[in-house]
Amino acid sequence: MLLSPPGVLFALIGTAGLALPLVQFKPNRIVTGEGIGLHALPLGLPLAAALCGLLLATCLGRWPAALRLAAAVSGFVTVILSLGLAASHLTPEGNTIARVSPASGFWLLLLAFGLMLADAVGRLRPSLAMRWLMLAAALGLVAAILASGLLDGVSVMREYASRRDLFGREAQAHLMLAFGSLGAALLVGIPAGIAIFQAPRWRGPVLGVLNILQTIPSLALFGIMIPVFGWVAASLPGAARLGVAGIGVFPALVALFLYSLLPVVSNTLAGLSGVPAATRDAALGLGMTRPQVLAQVLVPLALPVLLAAVRIVLVQNIGLAVIAGLIGGGGFGTFVFQGLNQTAMDLVLLGALPTIALALVAGIALDLLIQAAHRGTP
Amino acid sequence: MIEIRNLSRLYDGLAVVDDVSLTVETGQLAVLVGTSGSGKTTLLRMINRLVQPSSGQVLIDGVDTATLPAHLLRRRIGYAIQGHGLFPHRSVAQNIATVPRLLGWPRRQIDARVDELLALFQLDPAAFRGRMPHQLSGGQAQRVGVARALAAKPDLLLMDEPFGALDPLIRAKAQDDLRQIQRQLGTTLILVTHDMTEAVDLGDRIAVMDGGKLLQYDAPARILTDPATPFVRDLIGTADRALRLLSLARVGDIAAPGQAEGPAIAPGASLRDALAECLWSGRDALPVEGGGIVTLNALRAKARPR
Numbered sequence: 084m085l086l087s088p089p090g091v092l093f094a095l096i097g098t099a100g101l102a103l104p105l106v107q108f109k110p111n112r113i114v115t116g117e118g119i120g121l122h123a124l125p126l127g128l129p130l131a132a133a134l135c136g137l138l139l140a141t142c143l144g145r146w147p148a149a150l151r152l153a154a155a156v157s158g159f160v161t162v163i164l165s166l167g168l169a170a171s172h173l174t175p176e177g178n179t180i181a182r183v184s185p186a187s188g189f190w191l192l193l194l195a196f197g198l199m200l201a202d203a204v205g206r207l208r209p210s211l212a213m214r215w216l217m218l219a220a221a222l223g224l225v226a227a228i229l230a231s232g233l234l235d236g237v238s239v240m241r242e243y244a245s246r247r248d249l250f251g252r253e254a255q256a257h258l259m260l261a262f263g264s265l266g267a268a269l270l271v272g273i274p275a276g277i278a279i280f281q282a283p284r285w286r287g288p289v290l291g292v293l294n295i296l297q298t299i300p301s302l303a304l305f306g307i308m309i310p311v312f313g314w315v316a317a318s319l320p321g322a323a324r325l326g327v328a329g330i331g332v333f334p335a336l337v338a339l340f341l342y343s344l345l346p347v348v349s350n351t352l353a354g355l356s357g358v359p360a361a362t363r364d365a366a367l368g369l370g371m372t373r374p375q376v377l378a379q380v381l382v383p384l385a386l387p388v389l390l391a392a393v394r395i396v397l398v399q400n401i402g403l404a405v406i407a408g409l410i411g412g413g414g415f416g417t418f419v420f421q422g423l424n425q426t427a428m429d430l431v432l433l434g435a436l437p438t439i440a441l442a443l444v445a446g447i448a449l450d451l452l453i454q455a456a457h458r459g460t461p
Numbered sequence: 462m463i464e465i466r467n468l469s470r471l472y473d474g475l476a477v478v479d480d481v482s483l484t485v486e487t488g489q490l491a492v493l494v495g496t497s498g499s500g501k502t503t504l505l506r507m508i509n510r511l512v513q514p515s516s517g518q519v520l521i522d523g524v525d526t527a528t529l530p531a532h533l534l535r536r537r538i539g540y541a542i543q544g545h546g547l548f549p550h551r552s553v554a555q556n557i558a559t560v561p562r563l564l565g566w567p568r569r570q571i572d573a574r575v576d577e578l579l580a581l582f583q584l585d586p587a588a589f590r591g592r593m594p595h596q597l598s599g600g601q602a603q604r605v606g607v608a609r610a611l612a613a614k615p616d617l618l619l620m621d622e623p624f625g626a627l628d629p630l631i632r633a634k635a636q637d638d639l640r641q642i643q644r645q646l647g648t649t650l651i652l653v654t655h656d657m658t659e660a661v662d663l664g665d666r667i668a669v670m671d672g673g674k675l676l677q678y679d680a681p682a683r684i685l686t687d688p689a690t691p692f693v694r695d696l697i698g699t700a701d702r703a704l705r706l707l708s709l710a711r712v713g714d715i716a717a718p719g720q721a722e723g724p725a726i727a728p729g730a731s732l733r734d735a736l737a738e739c740l741w742s743g744r745d746a747l748p749v750e751g752g753g754i755v756t757l758n759a760l761r762a763k764a765r766p767r
């Protein structure tokens with residue numbers, strides 16, 4: 084085919100991005116500023132022309148996947164470097180109040196090259212080891228760009244610079260919330276899934292309750308938990324010392340834990356039920372005890388489905404953990420809600436961008452793990 | 462010796478296996494045959510207690526199996542099922558090693574046993590040890606399933622429609638191999654099938670079941686010549702029972718002194734083969750290798766009930 088349909092789509096998104104302002108210049112962090120396009124910057128015209136050329140060229144079919152990948156990566160890096168360039172050029176010397184933030188054009192360009200990247204990787208069908216390498220290389224590239232200081236003039240990085248220590252702490256808190264609730268959900272959910280697998284009468288009630296829990300909106304859940312745990316902490320001796328509290332980390336962890344239970348329990352059940360009856364029969368018939376059947380046959384065969392649950396829960400919890408910021412639970416949500424209060428979008432981004440990046444990396448890493456677990460079985 | 466005494470199993474008050482008693486001598490191959498739903502699988506699974514009997518006893522060499530812990534009992538009884546039930550996440554060698562590992566055999570002994578069994582089932586150990594089950598053909602997977610059941614040298618082997626999933630050519634070969642290996646190892650074998658031809662070809666004894674009841678338990682020749690009930694007769698089919706009867710005896714058994722023309726037939730060939738050869742070559746008698754002859758008249762006499 085002469086044209087590559089996805090390529091045309093990416094080009095449309097990208098050229099729209101080129102037409103829109105790349106950055107917003109604001110005299111201070113609160114006011115709305117003026118949009119400035121890439122072409123209006125020094126060196127901007129050749130950069131814009133290069134990006135435009137990449138977008139149009141990849142519209143053509145018959146590009147080898149590896150070349151597409153190279154085009155996507157160079158486009159991606161160019162867009163990010165343009166942002167840094169704009170920031171350092173537009174900010175007056177010595178001015179710490181003025182802000183240069185990424186604007187709609189930047190996001191659309193990023194989207195276009197991001198999609199092109201995903202498409203190219205998909206076409207390349209790399210081996211599992213290669214995918215891990217690519218993930219590591221992408222992380223390394225991002226880290227290198229951030230460490231190089233090229234983006235230091237950009238508003239989000241300015242917000243970061245003034246909160247370096249806090250950012251580290253909230254990042255830790257965010258990871259603790261996401262992984263802690265996942266760990267607790269696995270600890271409780273896997274045995275529960277095994278239990279209802281072996282006692283089918285309990286499947287309906289248990290899954291029913293978890294289903295209802297899942298449908299409660301997070302804000303409503305906090306609304307219930309704040310008074311309940313507040314009361315428990317106040318009236319049950321020792322509860323407060325164990326960390327029980329109406330606000331803070333505890334109710335946030337509990338909420339994330341509760342939301343995680345359904346995927347873990349139902350996937351454990353589905354994974355175990357998916358093991359062919361003949362296989363289970365053979366295991367028992369050869370003289371395995373019930374625990375041996377579980378440990379040596381059922382759980383290993385259910386592992387890919389279980390890992391799928393871990394993926395769902397981890398990605399979901401990394402995102403949901405933002406809500407913890409609302410009730411003093413810490414995490415990147417702290418920046419998001421502070422930013423919303425101060426109508427400082429740059430601060431919101433300081434919370435939102437790492438959350439998105441974290442969810443993305445966790446999702447890809449677990450996809451790779453699931454693929455590894457699938458190997459050996461058809 | 463396996464003694465099944467008045468064994469019954471009820472589901473929802475209905476007897477799926479109804480007061481069955483039978484004895485299988487050590488080293489014999491007994492076949493349970495019957496239509497689908499007649500209770501064969503349930504009867505077989507009560508022997509290794511995958512199904513708990515509602516009443517009755519199973520004795521192995523005089524010991525009531527109900528007195529043993531079920532998992533220890535099962536490690537002494539080989540079990541192979543239709544569709545083989547191989548563990549898809551374990552290699553061929555690991556599958557075969559299942560019971561020896563449960564029994565805590567030393568590593569070396571297990572490895573040696575795996576190779577020995579693979580060779581016995583004509584699977585090159587070097588090539589097959591490390592394969593995963595999904596890399597095997599149906600016939601290979603079936604053989605690995607039986608090898609796994611035999612791994613810990615059980616005295617008793619239970620097989621539930623082991624050849625059901627194989628195409629006819631491979632099935633005939635697998636049946637031959639099984640019969641040979643069973644004779645060679647002296648294993649007592651109880652095999653379930655719904656295929657009467659398979660039962661006649663393989664069994665030292667055939668147990669015909671219908672509606673949970675044991676209708677007849679006899680040697681194949683007796684089942685063919687003296688069916689106990691009309692149902693048994695229908696199950697055998699009347700069309701080619703004479704030929705089936707002939708296929709049960711060997712030429713060596715009826716060789717008589719004398720001289721005959723033409724190429725000789727092996728003493729191990731079946732009477733059915735001998736008859737076919739007579740008809741094909743238009744002879745009334747065939748010389749037998751190593752002396753004697755087999756006559757058309759003798760064959761005719763053997764093809765009728767006495």
Ligand SMILES: Nc1ncnc2c1ncn2[C@@H]1O[C@H](COP(=O)(O)OP(=O)(O)O)[C@@H](O)[C@H]1O
Pocket residue numbers: 472477495496497498499500501502503504
């Ligand atoms: N676990 C069970 N619960 C209820 N009925 C069963 C169960 N297992 C077998 N049956 C019934 O018992 C009968 C005999 O089954 P089975 O022993 O599998 O027959 P076969 O192996 O001869 O085809 C069938 O009617 C089947 O529906």
Ligand SMILES: [Mg+2]
Pocket residue numbers: 501502503
């Ligand atoms: Mg059956």
